Amino acid sequence: MRCSIYLEHREQFGRLVREQHALNKNPVEGFSAGLIEDNDLYRWEVLIIGPSDTLYEGGVFKAHLTFPKDYPLRPPKMKFITDIWHPNVDKNGDVCISILHEPGEDKYGYEKPEERWLPIHTVETIMISVISMLADPNGDSPANVDAAKEWREDRHGVFKKKVTRCVRKSQETAFE
Incomplete structure (x- = not known):
């Protein structure tokens, strides 16, 4: 059984193995x-250092990061385990950025297809986008409406206090 699963998904396994190896060899x-568990290439843990x-x-x-079985044709899902207060991270920790949205046309017309997931993206490009998101939130398309409102209206007051609490924790x- 295990062997047939491997053969079915060897292209995805190969891609994930190459990405993991590249990140280990040349850290970003x-x-x-x-990997969260040694035997599960589809579940990764990332530690992000808050940008200077x-x-x-x-x-x-x-x-x-949880990868679908048909990665890289579809994007992984990303969820913060550490509490974080950010307009583009919902209250459950799910990250909402364009490159993690399913490929193709946006039914709401907000995103261009080239802004959404493309199979050329890697764990590295995802993480660079997330780090950029931390530095520059998109308040126009929030996953956390309360955080977006505070970021727009009181960035250096209430919003900053909540973020500082999250950083300390x-x-x-x-x-x-």
């Missing part, structure tokens, strides 16, 4: 990534 500044000169600076945020729980 700002994050680290690896942002409200998230100094944070160590843990997230999970992330530092305390980073390596649990």
Whole structure:
């Protein structure tokens, strides 16, 4: 059984193995990534370092990437495990950015097809996009409406206090 599953998905396995190997060999500044369990290539854990000169600076945020069986034709899902207050992360931790949206036309007309998932994306390009999202939230298309409202109306007050709390908590729980 296990062998037939491998043969069915060897292209996806191969791609994920190559990506994991490349990240181990040449780490990218700002994050680290690896398997949650040694025998499951479809579930990765990432640690994101809050980008310098942002409200998230100094944070160590843990997230999970879950890859579909037909990756790279479809995007992985990303969910923060560490609490994070951000307009583009819903209250359950699910990340909402264009490159993680299913490929093709956006039925609402908000995103262009080239902004959505393309099979050329990798864990590295996803993580660079997420780090960029932390530095520059998209308040026009929020996953967390409350965070987006605070970011627009009181960025240096209430929003900053909530983010600072998340950064502190992330530092305390980073390596649990």
